[in-house]
Amino acid sequence: MKFKEGDVLNDNRRECRWRIKKILFEQAYFNLWWVEDTAPIMKNRLFHLLTLNYEKLPDQDRAMAVGTLRESLYNAAQLLCANYTFLPEPIDIIKFRNDQDAMEPSQRDQEVALIFHISPGSTPKLFNNDNKQLNILKNRLMIPIIKTLNQLHNHKTVIQAIPLGSVNINPVTKTPFMSGFTTLMKMDRFVGYNPNTLILRPSPVFAAPESFAPDGRLTPATDVYALGKFLLQVILQTEYNRWFTTADPFPADLQNRINALKLPEPWPRFLSLCLQVDPKERFQNATEMEIFLKPQAEQERIKKSRQEQATNRHASQQQNRNKSKPESVKSKNYTQGKTKPAYHQPRRYRENPQLPNAALIIWDELLTDKDQKLMFQDLYRKFFYQYNLTPRLFFQKKQKNTDSDNPFFKLLRDTFGLKIILFEPAQALQKLHHELDPYLKELKNLILVGHSDVYPVQTLLQHPDIANWQIQWLRKGQWNPPKLQYRQHDLTQFIRNKK
Structure with a gap:
């Protein structure tokens, strides 16, 4: 949208507060202006005004493109309102009528612009590379x-x-x-x-x-x-x-x-x-x-401190597990009270709160044959750089002699932080809902490892809220959920033959 020097923005609130001084520069989808605040208490103060530029938007689906551009500005403004000291200070976001650009009549009264303040300063320079x-x-x-x-x-x-x-x-x-x-x-x-x-x-x-x-x-x-x-x-x-x-x-x-x-x-x-x-x-x-x-x-000191923290953390976890064991089991634990140095410990998954959360659900039914195994390390390596995996749930059907403290489950708990959920076939859906429901309100990303022929997997992929989730499905089987958008991964790349 174009303005002339001296134009006053007639916003929908009828404040008519911002007067155009001059344009600073034009970008593909937005223009930046100097504006003067005409409010009596702020008169002659200059701020920046960002308005949207629709000239390069496609003619096809233009109404959607206009809406997307406005939504993008709102999202950027919302993030700016966290009021970081190192980013511009948001002053106002206004709506006004746009009679210049091609758009749907219903969109004309919804033109949007952002007013903000940038601290003065100079561009950093380096005199030489010494x-x-x-x-x-x-x-x-x-x-x-x-x-x-x-x-x-x-x-x-x-x-x-x-x-x-x-x-x-x-x-x-x-x-x-x-x-x-x-x-x-x-x-x-x-x-x-x-x-x-x-x-x-x-x-x-x-x-x-x-x-x-x-x-x-x-x-x-x-x-x-x-x-x-x-x-x-x-x-x-x-x-x-x-x-x-x-x-x-x-x-x-x-x-x-x-x-x-x-x-x-x-x-x-x-x-x-x-x-x-x-x-x-x-x-x-x-x-x-x-x-x-x-x-x-200083790097060496930090490295040593982290190793000590890892060792102490592992020792504390081991003591807590031993406290919960019967005395008959404790007596068989010959390494009780001994802790390996941190550099001897297997690499453990650690949550990263800076990454988007993603629920990891592994439904261990029909995933592997008798002579095969699932490579959990490879599976984690694919996703732990992109997501904070929480919760991490591993569902397995209960067998006659299933021991929840066997070495395999211990590995899944200690190294990958998986919560082991054993279930009777008749309780499968009940267990799934009981474990996942506390996270549904905040759930945006789901990583599902499961066979398409398993009924609880099918039920999950037809959940009423699943359209709001981003799905990564590591799958086997041929069944496809109706009208569901998801990113598919071939599970066989994470399966190896046992030696």
């Missing part, structure tokens, strides 16, 4: 931005891209301020790249590959990649646009180019661990990046 300058860069810019990203991730939100022009250094506090809020997104709102909904999304020149993959998932590692590109923007300055183009935003020889810069340690390794194409190969969160940039002695 060790002294890079250390100043680390302490004054990189560490504060890493801490900023950690706060976003604690709210399960990512910013996806950090263009150099969207970061200002506050002249008073000397801390970085990030203005690029239009790319903010809740991790579990993204269900893969769809060009028809590419609204207020980042440019691939500044973002990670998964933001543009049909099966991509947004995680803290997405912002790790964006931070790696931001660091290269500071180092390369004008040369950056030759390294990363819209035609080739993820160059295959990126590591060779980084090596050719001959940066002092630890920067080549840091960039390498930020800019891996596979999110699983990067730093997984802001904490890992911050620890990496600490002095070596």
Whole structure:
């Protein structure tokens, strides 16, 4: 939507408070303006106004595209209202009539715009790539931005891209301020790249590959990649646009180019661990990046402390389990009171509250033949970088001699944190509902491992609320649930023959 200098926005509340001063710049789907607040108490104060631009929207399904663009702005504004000190301050969101752009008559009175305030400052610069300058860069810019990203991730939100022009250094506090809020997104709102909904999304020149993959998932590692590109923007300055183009935003020889810069340690390794194409190969969160940039002695102290915590935690869990055992069982436990060092313990699944929650349900019926086994480690590895797996439920039909404390169940509990639910065939559905119902109100993501011919699996996939869930189904069998959208995975890739 276009305005002239001096236009006053006649909003639906009839406040007529905001007067256009000038346009700052135009983007594909939004324009940014200077506006003056005409309220008597705030007169002559200048703020930013973001309005939507519909010129590049498709003619086909245009009404839906207009609605999607407005919804995207509302979502970004909602995330901005968390009032982070490192993001713009939201002032007002208004609605007014749009008589300029092509849209449905019912949409004309619902035009939306966001008014906000950006702290003043200057764009960060690096005079040269020597060790002294890079250390100043680390302490004054990189560490504060890493801490900023950690706060976003604690709210399960990512910013996806950090263009150099969207970061200002506050002249008073000397801390970085990030203005690029239009790319903010809740991790579990993204269900893969769809060009028809590419609204207020980042440019691939500044973002990670998964933001543009049909099966991509947004995680803290997405912002790790964006931070790696931001660091290269500071180092390369004008040369950056030759390294990363819209035609080739993820160059295959990126590591060779980084090596050719001959940066002092630890920067080549840091960039390498930020800019891996596979999110699983990067730093997984802001904490890992911050620890990496600490002095070596501090890294060793943190590593030792974590090993001690893991050892103490395992010892405490073992003592609690022993307390619940009968004396006859305790007497057979020859390793009671002894704890292996942390580095000898098998890798255990740990919940990650920064990731979107996903319920993991494994219904162990018809999954494997007698001479086969399910590779739980491979199954976890596929999903634990993308989701916080909670709850984790393992259902198994009760057999005559089933011992709930056998080594297999102990492995599932101790290593993968699975809750073992044994059931009689007549109680299968009752057990399923009893265990899952407490989580249904908050459930958005479901990872189901089950055979399609099993009745409780079929019942779950026809749950009244399942249309609101994102389903990942690791399946066997031929039955398909009617009218259900889900992402299918072949379970056989997680099954191996026993030796």
